[in-house]
Amino acid sequence: MKSLLTLAILASTAIPAFAGQAPGSAEAPDIAVSSRDRFYTSDQFSNTVSVVDPSTNEVLGVIKLGEQTPANLSPLYRGQLLVHGMGFSPDHKTLAVISIGSNSVSFIDTESNAVKHVTYVGRSPHEAFFRPDGKEVWVSVRGENYISVLDGQSFTETGRITVPNGPGMTIFSPDGRYGYVCSSFSPETVVIDTATKEIVGRVKQESPFCPDIAATPDGRQVWLTLKDVGKVMVFDAKPPFSVFKVIDTGPITNHVNIVRNPKGQFAYVTIGGLNEIKVFDTSDYKQVATIPVGSLPHGLWPSGDGSRVYVGLENADAATVIDTATNKVIATIPIGQAPQGVAYVPNAVEKGDGRANLQPLAAANKPTQLVLTGINGKGVTQVSLFDQGLVQVLQAAATGLEPKKPYVLALSRDAEGQGALEPLANFMSNPAGAAIVNAVGPLRTSVETGDASARRYLVIAEGAGAKPGAIVQVQKLQ
Structure with a gap:
């Protein structure tokens, strides 16, 4: 017993x-x-x-x-x-x-x-x-x-x-x-x-x-x-x-x-x-x-x-x-x-090698990674450019902004965002001062080019529309 x-x-x-x-x-x-x-x-x-x-x-x-x-x-x-x-x-x-x-x-x-x-x-x-x-x-x-x-x-x-x-x-x-x-x-x-x-x-x-x-x-x-x-x-x-x-x-x-x-x-x-x-x-x-x-x-x-x-x-x-x-x-x-x-x-494939009808993972360029930082030391925005061939899909994960306020993601000819801006996307920050922002275009050639006359820099500015306000984040130079 x-x-x-x-x-x-x-x-x-x-x-x-x-x-x-x-x-x-x-x-x-x-x-x-x-x-x-x-x-x-x-x-x-x-x-x-x-x-x-x-x-x-x-x-x-x-x-x-x-x-x-x-x-x-x-x-x-x-x-x-x-x-x-x-x-x-x-x-x-x-x-x-x-x-x-x-x-x-x-x-x-x-x-x-x-x-x-x-x-x-x-x-x-x-x-x-x-x-x-x-x-x-x-x-x-x-x-x-x-x-x-x-x-x-x-x-x-x-x-x-x-x-x-x-x-x-x-x-x-x-x-x-x-x-x-x-x-x-x-x-x-x-x-x-x-x-x-x-x-x-x-x-x-x-x-x-x-x-x-x-x-x-x-x-x-x-x-x-x-x-x-x-x-x-x-x-x-x-x-x-x-x-x-x-x-x-x-x-x-x-x-x-x-x-x-x-x-x-x-x-x-x-x-x-x-x-x-x-x-x-x-x-x-x-x-x-x-x-x-x-x-x-x-x-x-x-x-x-x-x-x-x-x-x-x-x-x-x-x-x-x-x-x-x-x-x-x-x-x-x-x-x-x-x-x-x-x-x-678990146990998704009982028989065979489970490779039927699969295509190879595309040998596309890895996403270009950029970072924007706050001019006052506040906030970091992660930016990825996903290659689609002739164009890239931009996705920015913005943080450190003022809650529930309008902003614009834009391109600037100046690294500090001075002068005229080319708006890419208007967005509203959420109550935590963050946002996911998307845009599409031939952006890699603008932000990575070595030609000073063609070079653009990503920035985030206050406001919206064709006349943005004060710059709050600028692209961190690699």
Whole structure:
């Protein structure tokens, strides 16, 4: 009897204290990293999906969904534009990829990398996630005020759920009972009963702009990010859905995801304006780590066993891999242009090498990296120029500006911004004094040329329109 009792104790202690990774439940078994797994990124400016083998951290190729600029400026009869959000089915066989500019959800077979269906929905969808039972796909149509509900097999729309204007993302409770929908334009998250499709709870957001939301595998908490004010919120995953905590995190706080490992359960948050990941213990909300990762971290997702976190670096055309035991970056992987959403799918490929229908990663120039600094010592703006052939897409991650004020990103013939300016983009800073700014043009030849008569310098000035005001940031000379 004693030996049986000892065996029982040993068997019970052999079971990990923490198992099951997001978006699954804590009761689900962990899945060790293997060559059958895949890590995917949705690449907004190359309109591709990058496919990575996490066992080797090798990019296997890309799935091409659309063309680059300027080819995609003509009437868009074929292909997708602004590839952005990403989710996957509970059986790990289907990837759901959102393209904001073409209002679509592309459903991709994870084994063959083939697009098996495209569903067109309303204006500017942002994210799509399967219900835990796989029967439905909920698409957050951020340009409107509803969730588009698709059948999980045919991928046709079966209904719509009216929500506050600008739904940013839906994530489900691990048991599938609730769908949590945060908003990007309204300061309210709603909780929907998945059986009745009725709103059963409301959570006041600290600001209107939530891009991302995650439910903990233990079914107790929901974490959401507030990009405009640089905060995360945590609320009770069950009625009455009370707010537990609001945490100041930093400018351009973007995505959040949950990791469970032998040390506990942790929330990993991308802070784009600081080029960092911040890690919080979900038991007491205390920050336990800060991880420098690279230029403008965006989406992130844990491996099937929680041993790693994969992070897309939006302004670096790369992904970094974090060892969650040490919270150190252990690899950097080149991928497509401007990764947005990401997904780690365990056991995505059961048969074959999973390389069918992939194209080589384009041998384009790496993005040109520039930095603007405040003339008063305040603020730093990271600028990346993504090569599209004859033109470049410019993306600037601005910080250190006055909150909620108009500014203009412009070109100047003078390194200090003196004299006439050529405006590129007018923008409004968010409540945290930050902004993401985009422009398109033959910009590399202007800012990198050695010809003094043709040279231009990037600056940020106050105001808007054709007559900007005082210069606040200037290009740091390399």
